[in-house]
Amino acid sequence: MKPVSCLAALVISVVSINLQAAPHCGELTVAYGATGGDYTNSEDRKNKVPIVEQYHFTPNIENLVSGNSGPLGGELTYTLERFPNHHRALASFAKLGLRDKTPKPIGSRFSVECAFDRAIRFKPNDPTVRMVYGTYLLKLGQQDKAIDQLNVAVNLQPEDPTINYNLGLLYVQKKDYEQARTYAKKAYELGFPLPGLKNKLVEAGKWED
Numbered sequence: 001m002k003p004v005s006c007l008a009a010l011v012i013s014v015v016s017i018n019l020q021a022a023p024h025c026g027e028l029t030v031a032y033g034a035t036g037g038d039y040t041n042s043e044d045r046k047n048k049v050p051i052v053e054q055y056h057f058t059p060n061i062e063n064l065v066s067g068n069s070g071p072l073g074g075e076l077t078y079t080l081e082r083f084p085n086h087h088r089a090l091a092s093f094a095k096l097g098l099r100d101k102t103p104k105p106i107g108s109r110f111s112v113e114c115a116f117d118r119a120i121r122f123k124p125n126d127p128t129v130r131m132v133y134g135t136y137l138l139k140l141g142q143q144d145k146a147i148d149q150l151n152v153a154v155n156l157q158p159e160d161p162t163i164n165y166n167l168g169l170l171y172v173q174k175k176d177y178e179q180a181r182t183y184a185k186k187a188y189e190l191g192f193p194l195p196g197l198k199n200k201l202v203e204a205g206k207w208e209d
């Protein structure tokens with residue numbers, strides 16, 4: 001499944017959050033209930049996701065404006081209990097933690113780290129979960145861990161232009177230009193539209209047409 005457009009590229013901005021060792025992040029039994037399932041499954045997306053989203057993942061919730069029936073953290077973790085690998089809810093929950101500078105936003109049933117732990121346990125082979133997690137780790141300043149997640153993602157879905165592009169950006173930051181150029185070439189061959197990565201390599205004198 002291709003990543004949605006709102007997850008298109010990494011934005012580099014380190015946020016200081018006091019992260020402690022993640023506790024046990026809960027069982028995944030809720031996800032198998034009547035109103036839960038796999039976000040990458042077309043039948044679940046058609047028949048189950050809308051039931052939850054209409055109340056607990058409205059545009060105001062996704063954009064971190066306000067909750068519908070309670071705090072944003074509660075709304076987002078309600079959705080993530082039922083669809084642990086809900087890509088957009090994961091992205092919004094991560095942004096909420098970064099915005100509020102807390103590992104566990106107000107009203108949340110679990111921490112941001114636990115949200116990703118649960119998503120990976122639920123669907124280890126979902127590359128978009130890994131990409132969103134890598135973005136979160138990068139914004140925390142955990143560059144090496146971010147690269148680890150993006151490497152898992154690109155191995156799972158090597159023909160995805162967005163993942164290749166984001167991994168190239170990370171390698172530019174590390175000044176590993178050979179790797180950055182490899183992933184940049186792949187991303188552009190696959191049709192990625194943004195020139196930012198190429199521009200960075202050109203500026204560094206590391207781009208060859």
